[in-house]
Amino acid sequence: MLKIAGTTAADRSPAVVADVLQRLDVGGRVDPLVGLCESFADSRWSHSSTRLYVTKEHYSFAVSETGKLTNGISREVTESVVMDELAVIVEKPRADAAIGALRVEGIYDDSRSVYECGNETVAIPVTAPPEETPVEEVIEETGQRRVRTLGDHLQARGWSEAELDRAPGSWAVLGTVILVDIGDSPRPTEVGEALLEMHGNADTVLARKGITGQHREPDVEVIAGVGDTETVHTEHGTTYAMDLREVMFSPGNKAERALMGEVIGPDEQVLDMFAGIGYFTLPMARAGAHVTAVERSSSTFSYLVENVVRNGVQDSVETYRADCRDVIAESGPEVRYDRIVMGHYDAHEYLDSALTVLESGGTLHMHEATPTELVPDRPQRRVEDAAEQAGRTVTSVEVRTVKGYSEGVSHVVADAVVR
Numbered sequence: 001m002l003k004i005a006g007t008t009a010a011d012r013s014p015a016v017v018a019d020v021l022q023r024l025d026v027g028g029r030v031d032p033l034v035g036l037c038e039s040f041a042d043s044r045w046s047h048s049s050t051r052l053y054v055t056k057e058h059y060s061f062a063v064s065e066t067g068k069l070t071n072g073i074s075r076e077v078t079e080s081v082v083m084d085e086l087a088v089i090v091e092k093p094r095a096d097a098a099i100g101a102l103r104v105e106g107i108y109d110d111s112r113s114v115y116e117c118g119n120e121t122v123a124i125p126v127t128a129p130p131e132e133t134p135v136e137e138v139i140e141e142t143g144q145r146r147v148r149t150l151g152d153h154l155q156a157r158g159w160s161e162a163e164l165d166r167a168p169g170s171w172a173v174l175g176t177v178i179l180v181d182i183g184d185s186p187r188p189t190e191v192g193e194a195l196l197e198m199h200g201n202a203d204t205v206l207a208r209k210g211i212t213g214q215h216r217e218p219d220v221e222v223i224a225g226v227g228d229t230e231t232v233h234t235e236h237g238t239t240y241a242m243d244l245r246e247v248m249f250s251p252g253n254k255a256e257r258a259l260m261g262e263v264i265g266p267d268e269q270v271l272d273m274f275a276g277i278g279y280f281t282l283p284m285a286r287a288g289a290h291v292t293a294v295e296r297s298s299s300t301f302s303y304l305v306e307n308v309v310r311n312g313v314q315d316s317v318e319t320y321r322a323d324c325r326d327v328i329a330e331s332g333p334e335v336r337y338d339r340i341v342m343g344h345y346d347a348h349e350y351l352d353s354a355l356t357v358l359e360s361g362g363t364l365h366m367h368e369a370t371p372t373e374l375v376p377d378r379p380q381r382r383v384e385d386a387a388e389q390a391g392r393t394v395t396s397v398e399v400r401t402v403k404g405y406s407e408g409v410s411h412v413v414a415d416a417v418v419r
């Protein structure tokens with residue numbers, strides 16, 4: 001089942017909306033609908049295989065497979081609806097931080113619920129537009145749809161306050177699958193069922209316990225729903241097909257995936273040494289890079305190839321199912337890369353190999369899991385030492401934190417330019 005959600009301005013461009021409508025094949029009525037969506041340039045939209053959902057400041061509507069508009073668009077478009085309640089839209093990973101900041105500003109309205117708004121954002125009720133807290137946008141609520149929080153759902157199932165305290169605080173909706181850090185939550189099946197009630201487009205809930213092994217395989221368990229762990233997730237316009245039982249997809253790396261699409265210069269030659277299902281390869285190729293993508297695990301590799309095709313970047317991505325060291329060792333002397341992405345926590349062990357094919361003045365993005373007290377020194381020193389041993393010079397190195405990895409350990413990236 002194809003699922004795409006759009007939240008950024010680029011995702012909502014008329015061309016992308018047109019593409020989605022075309023894929024939806026809305027009964028030959030694509031053109032008028034594209035026109036409609038163009039006129040709602042600042043709308044948010046998402047769709048399932050049968051419906052397109054559009055939410056705009058004053059109204060929301062759905063377009064069904066047959067091209068019929070539902071959810072009372074005519075009423076909502078033709079009447080001007082007077083609104084008196086405000087909410088701010090923020091990306092889900094920022095929700096807790098934003099609520100804290102809005103509280104500090106004294107405008108968080110805790111008498112109303114926070115609710116999901118599209119696949120990637122939430123609406124947080126406020127009493128006034130924020131002056132200091134960064135938000136995606138401020139909206140007036142129509143009061144049409146209030147999604148209850150997980151706590152509300154569990155309370156309705158008879159959970160005590162003590163049990164609610166141990167309920168999961170975060171989860172990610174990836175296409176039709178909800179991935180939840182279940183921790184030591186009581187009654188996992190009920191958590192899963194409540195999450196399915198909250199996210200109508202999802203059909204399976206996977207509890208994530210960890211990631212293991214050289215191939216970073218997920219340790220997960222289906223706790224509710226039909227148990228179909230294969231899904232298609234769209235993020236910043238890039239589509240990722242995957243089986244979440246077999247491959248990892250870290251919601252916490254979302255900003256990093258987007259960033260890799262933004263740093264690309266014209267005609268860059270890029271090597272993605274640990275390509276996975278195309279986490280970084282796809283946004284970089286979509287941004288115009290020529291990418292050599294290497295992935296060792298055969299099950300992950302098959303999704304990488306599928307995703308290259310799904311995103312229409314076959315002409316700019318060369319895929320190898322191999323050990324990246326072997327691909328480098330066997331590449332001809334003329335092969336040089338402007339940028340090398342090393343998206344593996346043991347990436348530092350591969351620096352010697354990477355440096356043999358990095359163009360002078362090229363950039364390395366070396367990931368690692370670093371004890372917080374060793375940030376930024378350890379990753380920085382590792383890159384500098386490897387460069388020195390290779391007779392190269394690091395002209396700049398910046399260490400960024402991507403996310404918390406575990407208690408006292410951070411997932412960081414060293415961005416290094418090497419001459």
Ligand SMILES: C[S@@+](CC[C@H](N)C(=O)[O-])C[C@H]1O[C@@H](n2cnc3c(N)ncnc32)[C@H](O)[C@@H]1O
Binds near residue numbers: 253295
């Ligand atoms: C950590 S995952 C990629 C994570 C990804 N960067 C993200 O944002 O979620 C690393 C991938 O590298 C692959 N891998 C591990 N060692 C490899 C090697 N020596 N050569 C090629 N691929 C390798 C694994 O199979 C896995 O799919």
